[in-house]
Amino acid sequence: MNEISEGLLQGLHEMTGLEAVAVLFAVLSVIFQKKNNILVYPTGIISTGIYTYLLSREHFKLYADATLNAYYLVMSVYGWLYWAKKGPQKTPIKITRSTKTELLTAVIIAVAGWGIFYLLLVNFSDSNVPVMDAFISAVACSGMWLLAKRKLENWILLNISNFVAVPLLFYKHLYLTAFLTIFLFIIAIFGFISWRKTVQQEEISHS
Template identity: 25%
Template sequence: MLDLLTRLLNAQLDLGFGAPVLWREIIGNGFGLASALLGARRRVWAWPIGIAGNIILFTVFLGGVFNTPQNLDLWGQAGRQVFFLVTSVYGWVLWARYRHTHRDQGGVAVEPRWAGARGRLQLLAMAVVGFVVFYLALDALGSWGPAADAWILTGSILATYGMARGWTEFWLIWLAVDLVGVPLLLVAGFYPSAIMYAIYGAFVIWGFTQWVKVQRGAAASSVAVAGGVDPRP
């Protein structure tokens, strides 16, 4: 059984890029994309599925430690999986609580809203402090591309936190992460992850429009109710 598990974890696929890729990199990113799709639909399952992907990808990005084909340690990419896991538990609890108290809303687990001035200042402060701290830490660890890695790590944490809070701006933070993440991963040879980032970038734009549409619908309903008009068809 242990031998079979080892072989599954080390299974590789040759895509003709000059170096094989691990199946678990593909599978881990598949979990990540599924989590994003469920997040756009505001379903609680987005969190546990995302956590499963985080655990798998943690082993992928520590290539020097786990002897992956790339043999590179992207400590920021690996570290963000840990932060994802912690933040995802927080988001899971918030969304599950919302769904439990709003059972009449068809199973959705969060109400999209803008972060507002206070929330945006909070995100900005966290971004500055996070980038500086993570850059110094990743550079000391010998991470490959510490500045880009710190950008991705900081943005990923903020985006996940924003998603947990139901702040629509989290989609835009993800877009900023993708703009740096795609070229970094291509150069490093993590091709499935780079492709997933590119696909995710297009999906992020769609997810953003969906959350904005939900917000506008909720605002229109509130105005109608305030004016004494039944918003239901």
């Protein structure tokens, strides 16, 4: 416990302005996500852009996580455009449950992504945590794809990624980002409950 406290204090002392901005906008992004607010994307773009740079630095060597954040950035642009899109009644695209095809696609993205990330890390990087780094990134990629399509199940996949990421971040002494991830995990639980309630109300109104 003392080591974690000391690490947190050291992290606060060494935290760069960029990391502070990334953490702030990551918190804002997940709060907007819970509220089903399109501002999840511009705030997310700022945070992921900064993390892409920070995590790729040689000191951390979390190359898959850096690539994941680059993917987040691209998907944030796609999601922003998709959420702004109007449906048949000129209303925003609604939150819905994933279809069987979409869930299957999400699983394929996660499994295939894990394998691809792992092979790339083992063969083309000096990562010392290729299995966990690859898994976290692949599952999060899958979750981000469902988020961009405004699917309820995105929260489940993103939280699996968050759950596995926490011990890895502590291992890498990224204490601030680890505590941020714990916060995101908690918010995601409430986000899932809130989105599920919205979906259930929509289903009842059409039953």
